[in-house]
Amino acid sequence: MTDELSxxxxxxxxxxxxxxxxxxxxxxATREPEEVALLLESLPLQSRLETWRxxxxxxxxxxxxxxxxxxxxTLLDDMSREDLDALFQGMAAEDLVELSDSLPKRMVxxxxxxxxxxxxxxxxxxxQYKDDQIGRWVTHEMLMLPTNARVRDGxxxxxxxxxxxxxxxxxxxxxxxxxxxxxxxxxIGSPDHLPLVDLSEDVFPVLEGQEDSVDAAIKVQQSGYTAxxxxxxxxxxxxxxxxxxxxxxxxxxxxxxxxxxxxxDEDEDLFAPVVKSARSRALWxxxxxxxxxxxxxxxxxxxxxxxxxxxLAVLMPVVASMGGIAGSQTLTLIIRGLAMGQVTNANLxxxxxxxxxxxGLNGVLWAIVIGIVASIWFGSPVIGIVIAMAxxxxxxxxxxxxxxxxxxxxxxKLDPALSGSVILTTVTDIVGxxxxxxxxxxxxx
Amino acid sequence: MTDELSxxxxxxxxxxxxxxxxxxxxxxATREPEEVALLLESLPLQSRLETWRxxxxxxxxxxxxxxxxxxxxTLLDDMSREDLDALFQGMAAEDLVELSDSLPKRMVxxxxxxxxxxxxxxxxxxxQYKDDQIGRWVTHEMLMLPTNARVRDGxxxxxxxxxxxxxxxxxxxxxxxxxxxxxxxxxIGSPDHLPLVDLSEDVFPVLEGQEDSVDAAIKVQQSGYTAxxxxxxxxxxxxxxxxxxxxxxxxxxxxxxxxxxxxxDEDEDLFAPVVKSARSRALWxxxxxxxxxxxxxxxxxxxxxxxxxxxLAVLMPVVASMGGIAGSQTLTLIIRGLAMGQVTNANLxxxxxxxxxxxGLNGVLWAIVIGIVASIWFGSPVIGIVIAMAxxxxxxxxxxxxxxxxxxxxxxKLDPALSGSVILTTVTDIVGxxxxxxxxxxxxx
Numbered sequence: 077m078t079d080e081l082s083x084x085x086x087x088x089x090x091x092x093x094x095x096x097x098x099x100x101x102x103x104x105a106t107r108e109p110e111e112v113a114l115l116l117e118s119l120p121l122q123s124r125l126e127t128w129r130x131x132x133x134x135x136x137x138x139x140x141x142x143x144x145x146x147x148x149x150t151l152l153d154d155m156s157r158e159d160l161d162a163l164f165q166g167m168a169a170e171d172l173v174e175l176s177d178s179l180p181k182r183m184v185x186x187x188x189x190x191x192x193x194x195x196x197x198x199x200x201x202x203x204q205y206k207d208d209q210i211g212r213w214v215t216h217e218m219l220m221l222p223t224n225a226r227v228r229d230g231x232x233x234x235x236x237x238x239x240x241x242x243x244x245x246x247x248x249x250x251x252x253x254x255x256x257x258x259x260x261x262x263x264i265g266s267p268d269h270l271p272l273v274d275l276s277e278d279v280f281p282v283l284e285g286q287e288d289s290v291d292a293a294i295k296v297q298q299s300g301y302t303a304x305x306x307x308x309x310x311x312x313x314x315x316x317x318x319x320x321x322x323x324x325x326x327x328x329x330x331x332x333x334x335x336x337x338x339x340x341d342e343d344e345d346l347f348a349p350v351v352k353s354a355r356s357r358a359l360w361x362x363x364x365x366x367x368x369x370x371x372x373x374x375x376x377x378x379x380x381x382x383x384x385x386x387x388l389a390v391l392m393p394v395v396a397s398m399g400g401i402a403g404s405q406t407l408t409l410i411i412r413g414l415a416m417g418q419v420t421n422a423n424l425x426x427x428x429x430x431x432x433x434x435x436g437l438n439g440v441l442w443a444i445v446i447g448i449v450a451s452i453w454f455g456s457p458v459i460g461i462v463i464a465m466a467x468x469x470x471x472x473x474x475x476x477x478x479x480x481x482x483x484x485x486x487x488x489k490l491d492p493a494l495s496g497s498v499i500l501t502t503v504t505d506i507v508g509x510x511x512x513x514x515x516x517x518x519x520x521x
Numbered sequence: 522m523t524d525e526l527s528x529x530x531x532x533x534x535x536x537x538x539x540x541x542x543x544x545x546x547x548x549x550a551t552r553e554p555e556e557v558a559l560l561l562e563s564l565p566l567q568s569r570l571e572t573w574r575x576x577x578x579x580x581x582x583x584x585x586x587x588x589x590x591x592x593x594x595t596l597l598d599d600m601s602r603e604d605l606d607a608l609f610q611g612m613a614a615e616d617l618v619e620l621s622d623s624l625p626k627r628m629v630x631x632x633x634x635x636x637x638x639x640x641x642x643x644x645x646x647x648x649q650y651k652d653d654q655i656g657r658w659v660t661h662e663m664l665m666l667p668t669n670a671r672v673r674d675g676x677x678x679x680x681x682x683x684x685x686x687x688x689x690x691x692x693x694x695x696x697x698x699x700x701x702x703x704x705x706x707x708x709i710g711s712p713d714h715l716p717l718v719d720l721s722e723d724v725f726p727v728l729e730g731q732e733d734s735v736d737a738a739i740k741v742q743q744s745g746y747t748a749x750x751x752x753x754x755x756x757x758x759x760x761x762x763x764x765x766x767x768x769x770x771x772x773x774x775x776x777x778x779x780x781x782x783x784x785x786d787e788d789e790d791l792f793a794p795v796v797k798s799a800r801s802r803a804l805w806x807x808x809x810x811x812x813x814x815x816x817x818x819x820x821x822x823x824x825x826x827x828x829x830x831x832x833l834a835v836l837m838p839v840v841a842s843m844g845g846i847a848g849s850q851t852l853t854l855i856i857r858g859l860a861m862g863q864v865t866n867a868n869l870x871x872x873x874x875x876x877x878x879x880x881g882l883n884g885v886l887w888a889i890v891i892g893i894v895a896s897i898w899f900g901s902p903v904i905g906i907v908i909a910m911a912x913x914x915x916x917x918x919x920x921x922x923x924x925x926x927x928x929x930x931x932x933x934k935l936d937p938a939l940s941g942s943v944i945l946t947t948v949t950d951i952v953g954x955x956x957x958x959x960x961x962x963x964x965x966x
Contacts, residue, residue, distance in 0.1 A: 081862035089867040106724070110743040118863035120871040142743075231709075238706025240745055243688070261683025264676075264709070279551070297768040298555040298587075300685055302747055319764050323742040326768070330775035331857065337782060338853035339846075346858050347868075350875060354882035357850050361843060361887055368842040369894070376835045382827070389834035390821045393841070393950065397813040398806060401784075405802050408783035412776065413791050417526035418563035422534040423792075426565040430795060437799035442806055449814070505838065 081111065085118045088127065100130055109138035117147045121347050125154050133162045141174050142324075145343030149178045164190050169198030170215050177207075201314060204285075210292035211285025213325060214306045214315030219245040221272065223255050228268040234260065241302040241318035244280075247272060254282060254305045254313040282307055285314055290329045293322035333415075336493040339363075367502040371396075374506050378513035381521060387454045388516045391463055395512045398442060399470035399504030406431045406478025407500050411492045414482055428479050435475030443468040458519055466512035473507040474500075526556065530563045533572065545575055554583035562592045566792050570599050578607045586619050587769075590788030594623045609635050614643030615660050646759060649730075655737035656730025658770060659751045659760030664690040666717065668700050673713040679705065686747040686763035689725075692717060699727060699750045699758040727752055730759055735774045738767035778860075781938040784808075812947040816841075819951050823958035826966060832899045833961045836908055839895075840957045843887060844915035844949030851876050851923025852945050856937045859927055873924050880920030888913040903964055911957035918952040919945075 087099045103112060112131075116124050116139070128151050131139065140148055140163075152175075155163070164172075164187040172191065176184045188196055198216050205211030217239045221229055230245055244257040256276035266275060281299050283292045283306045296304050296317050303318035331342040339360030345353075375382075375392070382389050410427070413419035419427065443464040451460030481500050482492035532544045548557060557576075561569050561584070573596050576584065585593055585608075597620075600608070609617075609632040617636070621629050633641055643661050650656030662684045666674055675690055689702040701721035711720060726744050728737045728751045741749050741762050748763035776787040784805030790798075820827075820837070827834050855872070858864035864872065888909040896905030926945050927937035 082865035082867075085863070085865045086867035089871075108740075108743050108745075114861055114863055118858070118865070118868055120868060120875075234706070235710040238688075238704070238709070241688075241747065243683075243686075243747075259683070260705075261679070264683070265680040295553075297765065297772075298553050300553075300765065302686065302688075302764070319747070319768070320742065320745065323764070323768055323771070327742075327771060327775070330772070330779070334775070334778055334857065335853055338850045340850060340853060344854060346854060346863060346872065347875060350878040350882065353875070354879045354886075357847070357879065358883055358886060360850065361846055361883055364842060364846045365839070365887065365891065368839040371838045371842075372835050375838070379831050379835065382834045383831045386824050386828045386834075389827045389831075389837070390817050390824065392834070392837070393816045393820070393954075394810070394813040396838070397809060397816075401806055401809045402802070405783045405785060405805065408780055408785060409789060409791060412779065413563070416559055418530070418559055418791060420527035420530045420563070422527075422531035423563055423565060426534075427791065430565075430792060430798070433795040434799045434802065437795065438803055438806060441799075441803060442810065446810065509838075 081114060081118070084115055088115070088119065089123060096127070097130065100127060104131065104135055109135070110142045112139050113143040116151070117144060117346055119347070121150060121349065124150065124347065128154065133159065137163055137167065137171060141171055144345065145178055146345035146348055148175075150345065150349075152178055152183075160186070161190065167191060167195070168216070169195040169202060170213070172199055173202045173212060198315070208289050209285060210283055210287045210289045210306055210317060211308070211314055213289055213321060214285075214317060215321060216315045218242060218303070218316045219260075220248050220313075221245060223247045223249050223273060225272050226268065227263055227266045227270045227272060227275070230258065230263040230272055231268070234263065241320055243302045244277070245272070246305055246313065246316075247276065248313055252313055253311040254307050256280070257301075257305070280304075283317055284309065289325055292317060293325040293329075296322035297326065333493045336491060337497060339494065339498075364498060367498060367505075370502065371505040371509060375509050375513065377510075378517060381513055381517045385459075385516055385520050387450075387456070387459055388462075388513060388520075391450060391459075392509060392512065394446060395463065395466050395470055395508040396505045398446070398467055399474045399508045400501045402435060402438060402471045403474030403478045403500045403504050404497060406435070406475050407482055407492075407496050410479055410482045411496060414486050414492060419483065424479070424483065428476070431475045431479050432472065435471050439468040439471035442471065459516075462515045462519055463512060465515055466508060469511040470504055470508040474504050477503045526559060526563070529560055533560070533564060534568060541572070542575065545572060549576065549580055554580070555587045557584050558588040561596070562589060562791055564792070566595060566794065569595065569792065573599065578604065582608055582612065582616060586616055589790065590623055591790035591793055593620075595790065595794075597623055597628075605631070606635065612636060612640070613661070614640040614647060615658070617644055618647045618657060643760070653734050654730060655728055655732045655734045655751055655762055656753070656759055658734055658766060659730075659762055660766060661760045663687060663748070663761045664705075665693050665758075666690060668692045668694050668718060670717050671713065672708055672711045672715045672717060672720070675703065675708040675717055676713070679708065686765055688747045689722070690717070691750055691758065691761075692721065693758055697758060698756040699752050701725070702746075702750070725749075728762055729754070734770055737762060738770040738774075741767035742771065778938045781936060782942060784939065784943075809943060812943060812950075815947060816950040816954060820954050820958065823954075823962060826958055826962045830904075830961055830965050832895075832901070832904055833907075833958060833965075836895060836904075837954060837957065839891060840908065840911050840915055840953040841950045843891070843912055844919045844953045845946045847880060847883060847916045848919030848923045848945045848949045849942060851880070851920050852927055852937075852941050855924055855927045856941060859931050859937060864928065869924070869928065873921070876920045876924050877917065880916050884913040884916035887916065904961075907960045907964055908957065910960055911953060914956040915949055915953040919949045922948045 084103060088096055116128060119127060172187050202212050219233060219242050244259050246254060247256040249255050256273055257280045258272050258275045262275040281295060281304050283304050285306055285308050296319055303316045305316050306314045308314050328342055335342050335344060410419055446467050447460040447464030450463045451457045477500050482496045485492040485496055529548060533541055564572060617632050647657050664678060664687050689704050691699060692701040694700050701718055702725045703717045703720045707720040726740060726749050728749050730751055730753050741764055748761045750761050751759045753759050773787055780787050780789060855864055891912050892905040892909030895908045896902045922945050927941045930937040930941055
């Protein structure tokens with residue numbers, strides 16, 4: 077896909093207007109909405125909007141639904157009220173849930189106003205849950221029958237419709253509570269009069285609306301079923317989480333983790349307007365600046381030393397960066413473990429011991445290497461000893477912080493993937509500089 | 522899941538042996554193999570092996586299959602030849618493909634030796650493809666009929682078996698070429714004598730064995746179907762890629778991207794043996810050390826300056842880190858775009874222009890802020906001017922390298938997620954130090 081997509085971008089950007097129209101028509105006829113969405117995201121703002129205006133009204137919704145938040149907003153902002161109304165016509169509840177973050181509030185109201193009764197009801201239901209709860213992301217098209225239904229009822233339903241990603245039929249009691257699930261394959265072979273309950277799965281996972289959306293989505297991916305029921309706190313069936321939506325949720329989560337490392341989020345637009353993009357990144361730069369000034373302040377405590385032994389200033393980056401890298405290795409491992417629920421009180425001590433041992437080994441190894449190089453470079457064995465000790469101290473501190481920082485952030489309900497790295501490198505910078513310059517002051521002056 | 526998993530880890534680590542046995546029995550009876558795998562990964566090596574030895578032979582394979590590479594190896598290494606033979610009994614081709622990287626070569630041969638003819642044939646087929654090609658990861662259980670089959674044949678097949686993740690039936694010609702796909706829902710409602718071809722999907726995506734495995738897996742996730750056929754270069758059906766396997770491939774890819782940032786891979790074991798872990802991380806520290814020494818060498822060129830204006834040594838980390846952060850924001854955005862096929866020759870110039878503009882804006886903003894702070898701190902407006910200019914230069918260089926470095930790495934077929942960050946910070950460190958100390962030499966001496 078990636079290669080083909082690159083080619084299409086080239087054809088759309090470099091071609092004459094007539095060629096562009098032809099390419100676009102072909103793309104819209106043969107590609108999945110997801111690919112069209114990726115393509116539109118790859119176009120510079122102006123040509124993105126020009127292309128978008130040529131997309132027929134009936135294909136727009138599907139494309140918007142799979143687009144990332146920020147680029148989607150650029151398109152919605154450009155649409156006239158009439159175009160938006162056309163978009164809202166016959167929209168399903170889950171589509172409006174997906175779009176509502178990118179729409180001004182009054183547009184959401186407008187969409188609700190043209191929405192049919194049942195869908196509006198579903199939308200209100202989803203709105204009871206937060207962004208990170210699975211109840212917000214359920215879909216409502218599913219195979220459903222009363223608990224006393226028989227195989228013949230099941231077959232009648234299957235003949236009429238078989239929604240995407242439906243491998244089981246849900247049995248629901250009078251109060252609307254989910255009760256059992258029956259595999260379609262079980263229904264097809266069985267005698268007409270048999271109660272469906274007799275064919276139901278022995279163990280079938282049920283999701284609760286309040287569950288974390290990513291955890292729940294992963295459960296769907298691992299269940300072996302194509303969709304799981306989602307119920308409210310009273311057991312009433314809210315809808316289902318299918319493996320398609322689950323995949324989107326999980327992929328979005330991972331994208332968010334990757335972007336968080338640089339203080340951005342998964343909605344970031346490749347071609348965001350310059351001022352908007354600069355503003356959103358400035359905050360992260362500002363936070364980082366504070367930590368850099370803090371490190372500088374600690375260095376400033378040793379001005380006298382630096383003046384007399386300038387070799388220390390030259391070698392400072394080595395001490396800081398070895399600590400930063402060693403720490404980020406531990407940090408990355410622990411963040412993944414926390415996300416998967418694999419790091420907990422019970423194994424924390426064992427983990428810390430292991431990471432400190434790994435850090436100790438690498439600390440000794442690199443302390444020796446760096447000590448020798450520095451001794452030879454500056455012709456002073458004492459400088460070699462000073463930097464070797466500082467490296468050892470800093471790598472050990474890095475191992476400790478690499479475990480402690482994300483664990484503490486997680487306890488505080490902060491995302492370690494976002495702020496873990498900034499805090500960690502602040503620690504390793506300061507420990508590194510203070511150890512190095514402090515030892516230098518003691519041994520070299 | 523994550524919370525429940527944490528609790529289970531606690532119960533297994535802290536409990537008495539009898540309690541442990543009870544917890545384990547309950548876990549094995551009620552949890553998905555994926556959860557048991559996560560649980561085993563979370564246990565320190567010794568207690569992981571003790572727990573593993575108590576897992577009944579018939580549950581072992583499913584757990585091993587979903588485990589990460591390195592922890593899986595710790596378990597396989599611990600198993601006796603008899604236990605391994607039991608594991609190999611009746612193993613499917615795709616299971617051996619999954620395990621073969623964690624097994625010594627002679628054990629793979631042994632497994633092939635006890636494998637049935639058909640599965641061995643499938644395994645040899647998968648081995649024709651590389652790790653990153655989708656042909657290697659196909660499964661072989663699927664609904665298949667000759668192209669001239671009718672609805673009654675389809676119904677007969679459906680009554681007999683309905684594999685996981687099967688929402689279409691594949692029609693295959695005499696030469697074994699994939700020809701059409703028919704939705705199960707279409708078959709169920711239709712008259713017995715109708716040829717299945719008449720019900721087939723108009724457009725149905727087909728994957729080729731050589732396609733990139735992650736791209737192909739994403740295609741499956743986006744197709745709306747639960748599985749797509751995979752064919753060889755002659756159109757012969759090799760097997761299918763189902764949405765369950767596709768999700769695993771995509772999730773593993775994202776985990777790999779997250780780990781690559783710290784020079785590790787997705788197979789890394791939370792409780793790897795200390796020496797093994799230290800060795801695997803040492804390489805990354807060594808590479809980083811070379812870049813740190815390079816930066817130091819550039820600083821060393823300005824020893825005279827540093828000796829006379831020690832404020833420059835104090836402020837060095839601010840210049841380097843602002844460049845590093847600004848660059849990593851651009852880098853992260855471009856790496857994602859490259860992975861999705863969204864960054865290409867056609868939009869590269871526009872992207873560079875946008876990132877340089879964003880960098881320019883933030884460069885000017887932070888240059889002013891930092892310049893003022895530095896002037897006041899050291900009571901020297903010239904120091905303020907020197908650092909302001911250096912910050913502006915470095916943030917611009919960061920924006921340029923943030924685009925150029927990953928694009929060049931991608932052209933060279935190197936993974937920008939692995940080495941992009943090291944190269945980028947080397948550039949921003951060196952540009953930052955040289956600009957800052959160079960300007961300092963010119964304006965302050």
